[in-house]
Amino acid sequence: MSIALTPLSPTIGVEIRGCDLSKRLSDEDFRAVLNAYYRYSMVLIRGQQLSAEAQTAFLRRFGTPKISQRKEFHVPGVPEIGRVGNTKHPDGSPSAFLDRHGNLWHSDTASDTYLDGVTMLYCVKTPDVGGDTLFASSVNAYARLPDPLRDRIEGRQVTHNFNKHNDYLLAKNPGSANPL
Template sequence: MAPSVSEIAVETKDTLLDRVASLKIHAEAEKPAVDSKTGAADPGPSYPFYLPYWDKDERWPPLEVFEHTDPGLRADPSKPRLLTADVVRRDLTPYIGTELENVQLSQLSKEGLDEVALFVAERKLVVLRNQDFKDLSPERQIEIASHFGPIHRHPTSGNVKGYPEFHIVYRDASHNRFREYIGGDRANLTSWHSDVSYEKQPPGTTLFWILDQPPLGGDTIFSSQVEAYNRLSDAFKKRLEGLTAVHSAVAQAEYSRKRDGPVRREAIETEQPLVRVHPVTGEKALYVNQGFTRRIVGFKDEESEYLLKFLYDHISKGADFHVRANYAPGTLVLWDNRVTVHSATQDFSNASRRHAIRLTPQAELPIAATA
């Protein structure tokens, strides 16, 4: 079995030891002196190795197009390595979300991971509890995630020094970049998006796990873009199919620059189909999101705004094809970015710490649905 992160701090070179020590000092400097609820001393982040790191001088070349074969295409449809006799399955809603017990992702074979890719494509979101994933070495975490595709390196977010594959989600009493990014003067703090949909080859099967979680709140809401599409009339579906929309990284890059943060790759804008087809299941799904979709190609400004507003409202109000994933340390969730959108929930105390990691494998060039 791969060594844990705590073991790495002992076994690696002095430079890594110095860096971990520096991160601990940083955590001590930022944390409140006491827990706001209990009055007890705050121990700081459970995994200071994964505190977010930014280097504004870091630069990367543009991403290149690559061939991608989804591992779900190789999977045994009966999933004998994943859905064993010991596994307890609980579907969370008819359209999206399944929780599995007695599965340890790190122990699955390559064939088992193929079955995971297929199952996530079918159920859109899969929740795994009591995983050892958070305690694996970063190399092993990246190795497992890479089974699903090349890991995307985010152009602006906090990562781990020396490990740019990690996308760090971190908030505590003195650090709340997400709230700043979406704007503070809002009645509704949901922000529906599909991760980095502006990339030419956006993500597919995505991994997200919790290191520290508030005692209440801090969930993620997911919506099935397949069911959102299915609810539309046949005539409306035909009108959408064949259309494309521009997805933009510009606002994200400008926000990072204003904060004196990195823009590791120059911001791009990419045309993506409004309706895409999943390469494994063949299902059609809407592919628009408030976070990154900017306009419909070929439409007048008012036409584009009107249609996109309808689609955003349809997706966000569709509570009967949403699911809310809740977390605890050791929870690992996998979702398919091609056929879902999601939003964090900013419903927990400002004094609480929430610390999570995302590894984001890229997938194929989006396949457009044809009318």
């Protein structure tokens, strides 16, 4: 398979073309995807038609998936995948975990003791207007800090937790301190 890489911006992201994730990638092609992820921090692979099982098989090549605490939003029979969005069940209850107002930034599982190495998003349905997903590189931002500021924060730690929106989960996961 011939994988092509197109950087998306000067600081983060690459689009990968020439791979079909519904089939198992060769070890060589998977290494190319993995190396692109390490280099660009975010990978975009368009036009995939994936079953939940194919998503999980691809995800497992990166390591052991962490199962979300929000079990009510797992894909039935596939706990490695949680639904994110603003969809509802026929009774009006949420069928996916969502940001209620579309204005909350976050870093996936930053409050967990063991930080995720990879987060995978698979878009099933996009809205006609809005629905933007934005990415930023904290590594790049840190590297571009003025030397006096970087020196001032060197060695400090930051604690993330679910406090604002998920108090009932806080008891299960109080957050952990990590290098800033």
